[in-house]
Amino acid sequence: MKKYISLLAAAGLAASPLLAQDAEWETEGLSDDAITIGVMGPFSGNASSYSKALIGMMAYYDKVNEEGGVHGRKLVAVQEDTACDSAKGLAAAKKLISQDEVFMLQGNSCSGVALALRPTIEEAGLPWIVAHAVSDSISDPLAANIFHGVPTGGANGRAMAAFVLSKPDTSNVAIIEHSNDWAHSYSNPAREYLEENGVAPSLELTMERGQTDATAQVLKLRQEKPDFIIAALYEAETAIFLRDLKKYGMGDIPVMGTAGTDLENTLKRTGDFDTVKNYYVIHSYVDNLDGPLMQPWGEMIHKYYPDEELSTFSFVSIGSAEALVSALEAVGPELTRSKLMAALEEVRDFDTGILSDPISWTADDHQGVKGSAVAGFVDGEPTVLKAWGQPY
């Protein structure tokens, strides 16, 4: 019986196209006028606001297509929903790979899903540009076909911690965060960086999603009197936390937030400048969201998706799409998957004009974006910063 089962299993394997990495495989999903790209993302479910990143990215495809595509080929996005659920995400990836037979993958927002996908996609071997999820473990250890196109959690977390430590005489840092993987992807590397520099966090607090009050947390902070607070909280909770912080007379302590929030919306939510004047956020972009350098990108998204509301997520995946297009251009009309991956590894210091840091992929390192800027209020105006007191 066992023998038959293994025979059948072998038959099943042979029938699957995964191992047949031949010429046909190299050009799967490719035609004379189209490159199909599987775009996975949380288009439904409780994390669906992240999918704005993929909308922005697909708007960029549309723009490229309107300008004639790449070597006469249009970028055709095949959307699949992951609902930010690992099983559903795996189904989406397998569908794109084996049923829709796309040429490559770009996208995915949720780190958990991306981690679950990695073995499957690594085995399938087609190129995947991770366009939103931040967890370092997605692209480290290196997988030949997986390219990280956004600052990873490690890069962001280190950037946060570096900014915190760039303020003179910072020695007492507290961390407040949600207990979910999103928050940990920021706080863990930040914590590491702090500890490497001899500053162990003095206080670790959690605040869960949906809490409308941070009294308990803030009163603990009042006893500790930190120099800086790192807050890995979503928008609503950030506003509540800052409000309570000011309420209890600690409005002067600077707070470092994540890329999940932005200054403009946080100000809007608290409705009070005094509350947010000492709030800093990771800001992966070259300009403020409504600044002159970002405006054309917003207009581009609205051109193809007129009803799309813009948020800080909307722009995050565009940079890697630009890098992809430049690699596709470099390969020339005789495109194959291997050639594309080789070309991606040649991308160096690629200035996207949207991300604050350039993209560089090498044969040994597929984590393309090594840092992030920070935004904070300077003289009442949202300003992109390199370090404490240093404009970008």
Next chain:
Amino acid sequence: MSQIMPSARQRKMRTLLFWAVPAVLLLLPLATNPYTQFIANGMLVSVLVTLGFTLTIGNLGQLAFANTAFFGIGAYSSAILAAKLGVPWLLTIPLAGAFGALGGFLASAAALRGIRTYYLAIITLAFGELMRWAYLHAKPLTGGTDGMPMPRETLLGISLTDDTLKFYIFLAVTVLLVKATLNLMRSHFGRAVMAVRENEIATASLAIPTARVILATFMWSGFVVGCAGALFARHVGHVFPESFGMLHLIASFAMVLVGGLGSVLGAVLGAVLLTALPEYLRAFPGMEELFFGLIVAGVLVAMPMGLASLLRRVSPIFVERFYREAP
């Protein structure tokens, strides 16, 4: 009115049919691609989850929502045993079942203290959420929010990431557990379970130890769902706390109801149908909740005994009874 019971010939047909289904399924991998194979594997996991759930909620009639907890316990025990202690995954399946049964023991402790109906529902909901909190915070053991990747492993020289290989293992486990559960339900134990649901006081008067029946049902349910958890760990290859939340609970609750409360056949039907449905709804992201709500409400109003009751009307072959006539 007497029910039309299957004749001796029809009973033979039924046995034949029971074994014919997995036999035909052995050929399924020839007709699938990795995507559809993955979905088929997911269906088998769901069948076990639904089967375990319908035992406590349908047959025993207890409004207990701890099954997602059993599922998580199973998945995490499998992952921890495989990743931290190097136990071969195949061996972790019965062990995960044992841990699931332990979860069942805890849940039955509430029922045995006399906490019933809505109280039981609420306390078991709390049990599930406390477990999820534990997965999140017992970081050294569970990896916290990053979850636990399953270790790479091969079997018969084939990697355990291969969906076809997984399918045969899942199928074997599912057939075994479905068959064992059917044996259980069609015995004096199965009747005692139903008797407790129908009239617990009268049950005790028949020399049936009701407490032991409740305990054993919860533990078997925990065992089945715990095994399903071990399969799920391999199915996804990575165990996350978020897989064992309210959404999973509600989805499996719906599978039980749509298939037919307290019916083994219904558990299979409900699981297969409601695992497939979201895949057909992929073209409409975000509409899943609406469809789900409409389908469940529709089934509850129009067909309270679920799909299994439809089949029963088609042929007595599908009538499920709680005894087993000699062959």
Next chain:
Amino acid sequence: MLMQLTLGGLSQGMIYALIALSLTVVYRSTTVVNFGHGDFVMAGAFLSYVLVVLAGVAFLPAAALAMIAMFVLGVMFNRGLIRPIRGGPHIGLALMCIAAGYLLRGIARMVWGREVLPMPPVFDMDPIFVGDLVITGDAVFIIGTVLVLLLLFFGLMALTDLGKMVQAVYQSPRGARLIGLNVDRFNDFSWGVGAALGALGGILVAPVSLLHPDLGASFLIKGFAAMTLGGFGSLGGAVLGGVLLGIAEQYAGAYLDTALIEITAYVVIVAVLFIRPQGLFGRKAVVKV
């Protein structure tokens, strides 16, 4: 610090109290526990958002309109979906409530989908300082509104004929039928009141929190914990349970660990049911076998 925590817990607890009360109103008259109630709370918040932000209605009339709409929705839900299966097992009723919740959530997601909606703050007021204690506008508004509503509710129950009739039905539903009360209409009414009160919980939360279609789930569990703590089925117990839960969360967070805030409700449920199943005011929750 204790006072401050208590105040914070009180304002949070008032919301829980409202949700537990609305669950109890439905439970006492129909013996159905609305497992979809979290989504009714969410729907209330969304309706008020639509009226305030999209239709430009002022907050107070918008809140009133949203509550009326939710009353109607509650009645419709009872008539259309609960009544046809009322004789069936409570497992079916529980799932029907969940299904209704899913429908509401699905609609919310279809309309608002991927947006996170900020509600403009409605009770802008400078905080009051009493010694060390800081009293914010939010706290005043939430505690004040719920207090007024509770006074109104319990006043109506104690003093009016309608209230006395309701009490009588709670004592003996069979007796109520005998004296000619239209039980169907009474159930409709209870569902309506339950939905409207729950919606108010959502409306009060909306301006301090962010609106998203999933905001109801955590409130449902808090409501359950409050009911269990106060004693399942006791109106006053639900309110007191809610307030105590809110305060307990704050104390647990400040004196033990902030990670415990999230599970305080679950711990309360398990502890109460094992130690004192009847809660503070309820009847015994346990069946003897």
Next chain:
Amino acid sequence: MSTLLTVEGLSVRFSGLTALDDVSFTLEDGNVRAVIGPNGAGKSTLFNAISGYVTPTAGTVHLRGQELTRLTPHEIAEQGIRRTFQNGGLFPALTVLENVLTGLHAQTQGSFLDILLGRSKALKSEADNIHRARELLKLMSMDHMADTRAGDLSGGQQRIVEIVRTVASDPPVLLLDEPAVGLSPVARAQMMEIIHRLAGEKGVGILLIEHAVELVMAAADRILVMAAGARIAEGTPEEIREDRAVLEAYLGHS
């Protein structure tokens, strides 16, 4: 004739209220002893105390000299005292055959593992029980209803199936709680017949709560009369008919 059941000084008090006050009697095999008395006399409490559903505050219950007083209901049932319920104790969703089979639960062979694996030991025992259950149903001319849901039976049929289920395991003692209530005259006669046969042919000792006086007088060998939780009289039907205390306390009022 030997003594089956010995009840001595059985008392039950709930928070100050005396529901059963120092009741003693014996029951011999093949005997039918009726318990009568007005509502609230303590008849049901007596049954519940004997069958373990209520824990007695004082007194003892022995079956063939073996003490059962503080055992749980299922243990007492296993020892051989089986009962029916006033409001009907059938399982409506199960068929008649399945209901009768539940009465044979303790007679079943095979461990949990045997059942799971479908081992022949368990299957054989199951087959034996099915055979026995069908025989019993045939005896009561109910075999044609074997596959009917118990919930679909008429009231009289339900009572009969409940008795079949209760006696399936051949218990020495049977407690029947108002077996004839709500039955038609024909069904009542049938019930009488069954009670007679159980006592006469099988030697079962039967304790019977019944309101229908003519049934009691016809069926019972001895009658125990209770009021306010206590025994007020005891004797043959003829003696009870003449007893002044009974006439005053019970029959006089009815």
